[in-house]
Amino acid sequence: MSKVITESTVEDLDKDQDESIEVIGLFDLPWEDIIFRYIMPCLPISTQFKLRIVSKDCKEISSAYLQSCKTCNICRVLWTDTAKAFVILTEDNSSLSLVLRNAQNWLSDGLLLPVLEHNSKLQKIDLTHCSSISNACLHTISIKCSQLTSLSLRECHWVSEAGITVVLMNCPNLKQLDLTGCWLLNDDTVTLIAQVCKNLKFLSIAKIYGVTDFSLNVLAKTAISLQHLNVQGCWRITNSSIIVLGEYAKCLEALQVRDCRDITEASLARLRTRGIKIDVRPPPEARNLNILHNALGLRQRLNVQI
Incomplete structure (x- = not known):
């Protein structure tokens, strides 16, 4: 009986965890603290410009990053x-x-x-x-x-x-x-x-x-x-x-x-x-x-x- 209860409990916990997991996308990350500091500097300039044509959000984040750069x-x-x-x-x-x-x-x-x-x-x-x-x-x-x-x-x-x-x-x-x-x-x-x-x-x-x-x-x-x-x-x-x-x-x-x-x-x-x-x-x-x-x-x- 205890084994059945244990397995059932584990299954319920797994189900609850799956339901509680929230998918975080790129735009959910803090722009200035994470994206501008750790991600964008690693991309070549050519890649940064390609990012601009992916979507409006990508263009916005690319433009904001370029405006914050202290070196051109x-x-x-x-x-x-x-x-x-x-x-x-x-x-x-x-x-x-x-x-x-x-x-x-x-x-x-x-x-x-x-x-x-x-x-x-x-x-x-x-x-x-x-x-x-x-x-x-x-x-x-x-x-x-x-x-x-x-x-x-x-x-x-x-x-x-x-x-x-x-x-x-x-x-x-x-x-x-x-x-x-x-x-x-x-x-x-x-x-x-x-x-x-x-x-x-x-x-x-x-x-x-x-x-x-x-x-x-x-x-x-x-x-x-x-x-x-x-x-x-x-x-x-x-x-x-x-x-x-x-x-x-x-x-x-x-x-x-x-x-x-x-x-x-x-x-x-x-x-x-x-x-x-x-x-x-x-x-x-x-x-x-x-x-x-x-x-x-x-x-x-x-x-x-x-």
């Missing part, structure tokens, strides 16, 4: 309708970071200017290889994005001295600035950077023919917070300014001088003794002496002047 990064988007995707991504969005690398085939002033005007809190802008925009964008950045801390204009050959000047004068909090390949710039620009950007930690002025020892001397003596400097391919920079850099730039941690034909170990050796990372290897004779020096257990590296 579409540098890996290779669709033919990238311009339309950019408009959707930035619509009603208040991003803190805008990454548009390699957007030379579709990005224009007409697309970028409205985004800059409506995102006054932007802290990072990356326009690397964006060749189809103009200095009008820099003018808008200088007016609307005064909180900017990182700006990359790498290989943007259209950047003029006047264009970058207005940015430097109105964005004093810059910590990272990449002007690699901005051919129209010169010593005056680098001098202004040294005088205005007191918090600058990373600076790349590689492949700019107009940069000489004069502006690098000013930079070395003025930009006291500089940690990483890239002057690759600056043919008019010599050992003279590198020696000054080693003397005054106390915070320097990395220096890139590849393809600088007039910079030799005569100026770099002292920087190596300070542990500064340099992108060119020392000559064999200097390497052999340092190996012997380490083997002997000496505390300081040899300062080899060549």
Whole structure:
């Protein structure tokens, strides 16, 4: 009798449990705490856009998520309708970071200017290889994005001295600035950077023919917070300014001088003794002496002047 009662009780319990189970769908989950934090970030941008065409609810949740994103990064988007995707991504969005690398085939002033005007809190802008925009964008950045801390204009050959000047004068909090390949710039620009950007930690002025020892001397003596400097391919920079850099730039941690034909170990050796990372290897004779020096257990590296 007890066995029958037990089996019956178990069956009743199972039935009650089945009736009490409530199916929870995607839209029943908390949007901000669960979906936006743990689910949507795991989806590629292409999948997020496909989600928009599933249903009205999916489109709503996708739009709400895009509006909440603090970073707009579409540098890996290779669709033919990238311009339309950019408009959707930035619509009603208040991003803190805008990454548009390699957007030379579709990005224009007409697309970028409205985004800059409506995102006054932007802290990072990356326009690397964006060749189809103009200095009008820099003018808008200088007016609307005064909180900017990182700006990359790498290989943007259209950047003029006047264009970058207005940015430097109105964005004093810059910590990272990449002007690699901005051919129209010169010593005056680098001098202004040294005088205005007191918090600058990373600076790349590689492949700019107009940069000489004069502006690098000013930079070395003025930009006291500089940690990483890239002057690759600056043919008019010599050992003279590198020696000054080693003397005054106390915070320097990395220096890139590849393809600088007039910079030799005569100026770099002292920087190596300070542990500064340099992108060119020392000559064999200097390497052999340092190996012997380490083997002997000496505390300081040899300062080899060549």
